[in-house]
Amino acid sequence: MTDLRVFLAFCALVVLALFYMERGVRGSLAPLCAVCSAGLFFALLGCAGLLELAGWAFYLFCLLAAGWLLYRWGYRKKPLPAPGFGLWFFVGAGLLMLLVLAVRRPMFVTWDEFSTWGTAAKLMKLNDGLYTTAEVGWVWTATQPPFLMCLGYLVQFFGQGFVEWQHYAAVDLLLLAVIGALFSPLRKQDWPLAVPLALIGFLTPFVFTLYIEPLKVAPPWLDSLADVPMGFLFGGALAAWFAGQGRGVRRLLPVCLALAALTLTKDTALALGLVAAALVCVDSLVAKREEGRDLAKHVGLSLGRFGVLLACVAGPFLLWAGHLSAAAGVNRFELGGVRNAGMAEMFLLFFRELFSSEKSEHFLLVLQGMPERYLTSRSTMLGSGALATAVILLLVALAALLTKEAAQRRRCIGFGVFSALGFLPYFLLITLTYIYVFRPEQAFESFERYLYPYYIGWFLASVLLLALSARASRFVVEGKAALWGLSLLLTLRCWLILPPVYTAVAFDPSEFDERRRFEQRVNELTAHLDPEGRTFVISTDDTGLKWFTYCYAFLPWQVDYSYGGGPFEIKELQEDGSRLVTPVDAEAWEEHLLETGCTTVFIDKADEAFAQEYEALFEDGMRAYFDEETVLYDVVVQNGQVQLVSADILL
Amino acid sequence: MKGWRKKHPSLFLLFACYVLCLLAAVLVGLGQFAYNRVLYQNGTLETVRLTAADFTLQQMEPMEGGFLTTGGDPQMILTDTERRVDTVRTKMRYRTEPLVETAFYAKPGEPYSVRRMVYAQQRGQDRVYELPAGGRQGLRIDPDSAAGNLLWVDEVILNERRPFYRFFIPSATEGAVLLAGPALLAGGIALCRQGLGALKGRKGVPRND
Numbered sequence: 001m002t003d004l005r006v007f008l009a010f011c012a013l014v015v016l017a018l019f020y021m022e023r024g025v026r027g028s029l030a031p032l033c034a035v036c037s038a039g040l041f042f043a044l045l046g047c048a049g050l051l052e053l054a055g056w057a058f059y060l061f062c063l064l065a066a067g068w069l070l071y072r073w074g075y076r077k078k079p080l081p082a083p084g085f086g087l088w089f090f091v092g093a094g095l096l097m098l099l100v101l102a103v104r105r106p107m108f109v110t111w112d113e114f115s116t117w118g119t120a121a122k123l124m125k126l127n128d129g130l131y132t133t134a135e136v137g138w139v140w141t142a143t144q145p146p147f148l149m150c151l152g153y154l155v156q157f158f159g160q161g162f163v164e165w166q167h168y169a170a171v172d173l174l175l176l177a178v179i180g181a182l183f184s185p186l187r188k189q190d191w192p193l194a195v196p197l198a199l200i201g202f203l204t205p206f207v208f209t210l211y212i213e214p215l216k217v218a219p220p221w222l223d224s225l226a227d228v229p230m231g232f233l234f235g236g237a238l239a240a241w242f243a244g245q246g247r248g249v250r251r252l253l254p255v256c257l258a259l260a261a262l263t264l265t266k267d268t269a270l271a272l273g274l275v276a277a278a279l280v281c282v283d284s285l286v287a288k289r290e291e292g293r294d295l296a297k298h299v300g301l302s303l304g305r306f307g308v309l310l311a312c313v314a315g316p317f318l319l320w321a322g323h324l325s326a327a328a329g330v331n332r333f334e335l336g337g338v339r340n341a342g343m344a345e346m347f348l349l350f351f352r353e354l355f356s357s358e359k360s361e362h363f364l365l366v367l368q369g370m371p372e373r374y375l376t377s378r379s380t381m382l383g384s385g386a387l388a389t390a391v392i393l394l395l396v397a398l399a400a401l402l403t404k405e406a407a408q409r410r411r412c413i414g415f416g417v418f419s420a421l422g423f424l425p426y427f428l429l430i431t432l433t434y435i436y437v438f439r440p441e442q443a444f445e446s447f448e449r450y451l452y453p454y455y456i457g458w459f460l461a462s463v464l465l466l467a468l469s470a471r472a473s474r475f476v477v478e479g480k481a482a483l484w485g486l487s488l489l490l491t492l493r494c495w496l497i498l499p500p501v502y503t504a505v506a507f508d509p510s511e512f513d514e515r516r517r518f519e520q521r522v523n524e525l526t527a528h529l530d531p532e533g534r535t536f537v538i539s540t541d542d543t544g545l546k547w548f549t550y551c552y553a554f555l556p557w558q559v560d561y562s563y564g565g566g567p568f569e570i571k572e573l574q575e576d577g578s579r580l581v582t583p584v585d586a587e588a589w590e591e592h593l594l595e596t597g598c599t600t601v602f603i604d605k606a607d608e609a610f611a612q613e614y615e616a617l618f619e620d621g622m623r624a625y626f627d628e629e630t631v632l633y634d635v636v637v638q639n640g641q642v643q644l645v646s647a648d649i650l651l
Numbered sequence: 652m653k654g655w656r657k658k659h660p661s662l663f664l665l666f667a668c669y670v671l672c673l674l675a676a677v678l679v680g681l682g683q684f685a686y687n688r689v690l691y692q693n694g695t696l697e698t699v700r701l702t703a704a705d706f707t708l709q710q711m712e713p714m715e716g717g718f719l720t721t722g723g724d725p726q727m728i729l730t731d732t733e734r735r736v737d738t739v740r741t742k743m744r745y746r747t748e749p750l751v752e753t754a755f756y757a758k759p760g761e762p763y764s765v766r767r768m769v770y771a772q773q774r775g776q777d778r779v780y781e782l783p784a785g786g787r788q789g790l791r792i793d794p795d796s797a798a799g800n801l802l803w804v805d806e807v808i809l810n811e812r813r814p815f816y817r818f819f820i821p822s823a824t825e826g827a828v829l830l831a832g833p834a835l836l837a838g839g840i841a842l843c844r845q846g847l848g849a850l851k852g853r854k855g856v857p858r859n860d
Contacts, residue, residue, distance in 0.1 A: 191661055192838030192845075195831060213765075477846040484842055487835070499765045506823035508770040510751045514797075517750075 002159045003102050006166050006359050009155035010094055012062035013038060013173065017090065019065040021081050022072065026245050028086020028184040029254040031177035032236055035151065036257035039174075042150035043264055047128045047323040055157040085194045093176050093198070097221075098169055104507065107164045108223045108517040114548040116144055117224045118164070119555070121152040125162040126556050132328045136551060137534060137558030143321055143330055147264035148174075148226055167224055173231055175205070175221070178236035181254075182460065184243030185468045193467060193480055198485035200260070200463055204232075206498060207381045208452045208459065214502050217511050221504035222252045226266040227449050231456025233262035234272045238461035241280045242468060252305060253281060256312040263316045271429050272453060273313035275422035279415060281306035286414040288407040297558035320399070345437050350428075366434045366443055374427070378457065379448035381493050388455050393420065395462040395486075402479040403469035412465055419458055426454050521651050522553040525602065528632065532559045533599035536635075538606050542566040546604065560598050568613075586614050590642045593635055601633040601644055605633065618644045658729045664841060669832040680818040683784035687737065687818075696737050696786055696810045703804040704791070717744070717803035720795050727804075729790040731785055732759055740808040741771075741794065744821035749795035749802070754780035756787035763791055782820060785812070832837060 016034035021027045038058060072078045120142055123131040131149065132142045151170040152550045156162065179201030186193055203218035205228045220228065237258035244251045263273045271456035284302035289295070321332035334342050353363055374385040382388045393416055400412035430450045434443050463483070470479025502504040529535065537559055539546045547565025563569060568584040584592070593601075603625050615621040624630045624646040631651055635642040656663045690696040703718070707730055710722035718725075722812035729736070739754055755763040767787070770780035780792070790809075794802060821829060 189661075191665075192841040195834040195838050199831060199835070448797040477842055477849050480842055481846070482838060484835075499768075500827075501768065501770070502765065505827045508751075510770060513750045514749075517748075 001164055002156075002161060002166075006098055006102070006155050006169050008059075008158065010098060010173065012059055014091055014094075015062045015066045015069070016124060018069055018083075021083060021087065024246060024250045025254060026086075026183055026184055026243065027082055027084030028186075029181050029240050029244065030083075031090035031180045032240060033254050033257050035174050035177040035413045036233075036261040038154055039147045039151045040257065040260055040264070042154055043146045043316075044319070046124075046146060046150060046153075047319060047327075049129065051124070051130060051153065052128045052566075058154065059157070078611070084183060085186050085191070086183035088185055089194070089198060090176055090180040092169055093179075093342040094173055095178065097172050100504075101165045101169050101172075102146050104509045105165045105512070106168060106217070106507070107512045107519075108224065108552070109216075109512070109515060110219065110223075110225070111548065113224050114545070114552040117148070117226065118167070119552045120144060120146075121149045121224065122552065122555055124149050125156050130323075130327070132324060135558065136555065137396040138551065138561040143267070143324060143332065144226070144329065145264040145269070145316075147261050148224065148229060152224075164224075168222055171224060171229055172221055175201075175232050178232040178239070178460070181236050181243065182464050182467065184239065185464065185471050190471055190480070193470065193483055196484045197463070197467060199487040200483070200490060201460070203487075203494050204456055204459060206453045206494050206503070207490055209380075209448070210497065211378050211381055211448075213497055213499065217502050217507045218498060218504075222507075227453050230262065230265045230269045230457065231273060231453035232460065233258055233265060233269075234276055234453060234457025235460025235464075236457075236458065237262060237273075237276045238279060239464045241283065242461065251310060255309065259312045260316045263313050264320060266453075268426075268429065268433075268450065268453075270313065270317055271426050272311070273317075275419075275426060275454075276457075277306060277309035277313055277416055279422060280309055282414050282418045283411055286407075286410040291431075307440070320640050323415075338353065346432050349436060350432050357615040362440045362443065363435055366431060369444055370431045370434070370447075372426070373444060373447055374451075377447070380452065381497055385451055385455070388459075389420070389423070390621060392455065392458050392462050395459075395466050398482055399462070399465040399469040399479075402466075402482070408469055412469065415461065415465060421460070423454055423458070427451070429608075480637050519551065519553055522550070523651050525632065525649070526554060526557050528647065529557055530599055531557065534560050534597055536560045536593060536596075536598040536601045537562045537565065537604060538601065538610070539565055539604035540567065540606050540610050542604075550602075550604070560596050563592075568610075579618060586616055589614060590617055593642050594637065594640070598635050600635060600647065603631050603633070617642055620646055624648070661841065664774040665834060665837045668837040668840070672833040672836070672854075674830060676821065676825075677819065684815060684818040686785055687813075690735070690737075690785060691810075691812065695735055698808065698810045698812070701729075701807040701809060703727070703806070703807075710798075714801060717801055720798050720800045720802065723796055723798050725793065725795050727792040727794060727807075729792075732789050734790070734809070735786035735788055736782055736790045737784065737810050738782065738813050739780040739790065739792065740774075740811050741780075741792065742776070742805040742807070743778070743794060744776075744803040744805065745795070746801035747797075749797065749800060751793075752778055753793045754782070755789075755791040755793070756782055757789040757791070758787075759789060761789070764791075781813060781817065784813075 009264060013031070013034050016038060017030035020030040020033045025033055041058060042051065042054045045051060072248070073080055108114060118415075119136065121138065123134040129136055131140075134140065134142070149172055151174060152167040155170040155173070156166050179198060182197050183194060184199055186197075202221075205223075206218070206229070209220055209228065210218055218482075229568070237255050240254035240258050244254060259273050259276055262269050262276070280304055284305050285299065289298045293301075317332075324330040324332050333344075353359055373379075376384055376386075379385050381387045382391050396412050396416040396419075400409050400416070403409050403412070422577040430447075433450075438445065465488075466479065466483055468488075470483060494503075501508060535554065535557065537547055537550050539550075542565040544565045547559070547562060551559040563584060564571065568589065570582045570584060570588075572580045603622075606622070606625065611622045611626070618625075618633065625633075629650060630646045630648050632647040632649040634647050636645050638642045678842045687696070706727040708718065709724075709726040709728070710720060711718040711727070712721050713719075736756065753768050754771070755768050757763050757767055759769075769780050769782060771780055773779075784791075792807070794804075
């Protein structure tokens with residue numbers, strides 16, 4: 001039954017896409033509009049504390065829309081608008097993807113899924129509310145924007161329980177909707193380009209996120225992190241503009257929806273949203289002037305569009321900032337981190353330090369390291385970031401050369417120049433976060449992951465421009481052949497680097513057996529726990545990942561902070577960004593258990609050294625654990641002293 | 652048919668490519684079946700029943716009549732590295748259900764690689780590994796991916812003849828190729844035809860698009 005809800009959600013999204021199409025949106029852009037508007041609707045009502053109502057309203061609206069469409073097309077015999085390749089692709093590929101996921105049932109495996117994205121999505125399903133105010137048992141700074149989690153909630157609205165592959169399905173539907181937008185320029189006779197474009201879209205996350213052979217199933221298409229969707233929405237917003245049709249609202253609506261959704265995908269998406277809005281403005285300026293429209297009016301219209309798009313970026317950003325401030329008391333304009341600087345303050349700090357004679361060592365290290373890594377470090381299948389940029393700009397140049405329309409050539413040149421310029425502030429933003437937000441030892445951590453959203457969006461928009469040029473090419477076939485060849489080259493590149501069994505195409509379900517077993521173990525354990533209780537987790541060989549995984553898997557049961565998993569140490573952040581580490585003795589642990597109100601202690605793994613240090617707190621000196629009689633101890637408080645008593649529970 | 656072909660030439664081309672590729676896949680399956688049977692006839696492939704003694708064991712220590720996995724990558728490497736293996740059926744018992752079970756193959760001197768790896772298919776209590784039809788040398792079975800599990804190797808049967816229909820069931824990768832390949836091929840052919848048309852057009856022959 002829980003599997004059917006995803007297919008129901010998919011049908012609802014298709015109906016919504018058809019509704020958009022009937023209202024004048026281009027068929028290929030309709031799925032993007034449907035997915036974005038649905039996610040935004042849930043986010044908006046979620047911020048108002050009406051998430052469950054959003055679900056009922058959404059499905060009711062889709063039901064009514066289906067009836068209305070049947071009435072119009074069936075009873076009134078109104079002509080059906082051309083759905084375009086994009087809508088067909090969304091329906092076909094979406095169905096296939098859902099079937100593959102439903103059969104193979106992949107699960108979360110990466111750190112950030114347990115610490116951030118997956119936990120937020122699970123909390124939403126469990127609480128029927130936004131994750132920002134949810135109790136998770138530890139300091140939960142849930143500032144990540146809600147768009148992806150809202151999509152996850154949408155597809156899992158009916159039924160009970162959170163299912164991980166269904167959250168992947170929600171994210172993948174968004175990616176498919178963006179790929180659908182790439183089909184917008186295709187007319188019936190351009191069908192030879194349909195499969196190459198689908199292939200390029202499908203392979204794009206692999207090409208820009210992987211560069212060496214993976215050692216386990218690779219994340220693209222089996223991922224709940226926001227980086228790839230952010231890149232896709234950046235490209236999707238540009239594609240929606242380049243390939244839009246009509247005038248006024250109809251032309252701008254898909255772009256507005258994609259940009260608003262983009263802003264609510266991840267914190268750094270604000271920068272991408274602003275760049276996309278500026279690129280649309282430039283494109284609007286260089287576009288052919290309509291007959292009878294003077295230059296001043298043309299410029300005014302372009303700036304007006306820019307203003308609308310800026311509002312679409314700023315509106316959701318401010319809405320989310322307001323919600324965070326009201327619900328969680330978090331100031332979104334402060335970035336936290338080592339300097340606890342605000343957004344504008346960070347730029348001021350940078351320029352002050354840049355022109356000052358006294359620059360910190362860390363500042364110089366990051367400032368020199370970032371361009372060096374961009375130029376030389378291999379971070380995509382195409383090579384370094386600089387090489388990826390070169391390939392993308394080559395595609396834009398090809399698009400400019402192939403077209404026979406002067407306006408299209410101006411558009412390509414404008415896009416090429418300003419997208420490259422737009423990359424600079426984005427690159428600077430990432431540089432600044434390494435200087436002022438991350439700890440010094442985290443410099444360049446996830447360097448590739450923070451930059452590839454821009455490459456992805458940039459690449460998708462370039463491919464669309466090439467498709468547009470190919471359609472109206474001076475050399476009718478060459479443009480199409482270039483795209484056909486590009487799809488083959490990307491396939492070959494992926495084939496050389498990626499073993500198919502480690503991709504979403506052919507992974508084996510047994511690769512997730514360990515996680516399944518983990519979940520099963522936790523379910524058996526939580527059956528013995530008091531729902532109101534709080535569990536302290538001990539896992540001495542943990543680096544933190546296991547603790548996050550337990551926190552995630554235990555929900556709605558709460559896991560204590562447990563010193564962050566691993567060794568019993570208290571880590572405190574110093575003013576200079578370094579960490580003060582203090583070992584915990586038995587007395588301090590006892591105090592912690594009393595303070596936090598832990599009701600049980602779960603031992604995932606403990607060794608003799610651990611027992612020697614803390615056995616005094618255990619009634620049996622941990623004998624039952626080492627004799628494999630229990631993994632769970634009850635916290636019994638007598639006269640203000642803690643005794644850990646075996647619960648005789650073995651998994 | 653002819654009318655339909657003329658009316659919808661693109662659809663016909665697409666349809667023809669799918670039919671041709673499907674036929675080609677069936678032919679490949681038939682060829683593999685015939686080749687397999689020949690290999691069984693001339694004795695290159697023979698059904699043999701082995702025990703753990705026929706394998707070099709790594710990260711597996713004898714215990715309680717079976718083996719304890721001492722690391723996360725226990726391996727059973729077939730001692731007879733020259734033997735050609737087409738299918739493997741393992742009859743094993745485990746104290747706890749094993750994690751990922753795979754089989755690798757590699758020519759002598761060639762490293763084991765994930766590109767030469769097949770996953771186990773569960774058939775009742777047994778596991779079956781189907782290597783590429785025709786067989787490969789250098790078998791290695793990874794019966795578990797977890798340390799601390801106890802397992803008993805009752806029997807390993809090599810080269811049980813696979814049923815006829817198994818030669819026609821594509822793997823997930825082959826399925827993906829069969830899905831996208833014909834459409835890509837049809838697109839390529841259409842582009843070539845358009846290209847030839849354009850070339851004639853540039854030489855003064857009227858174009859037909």
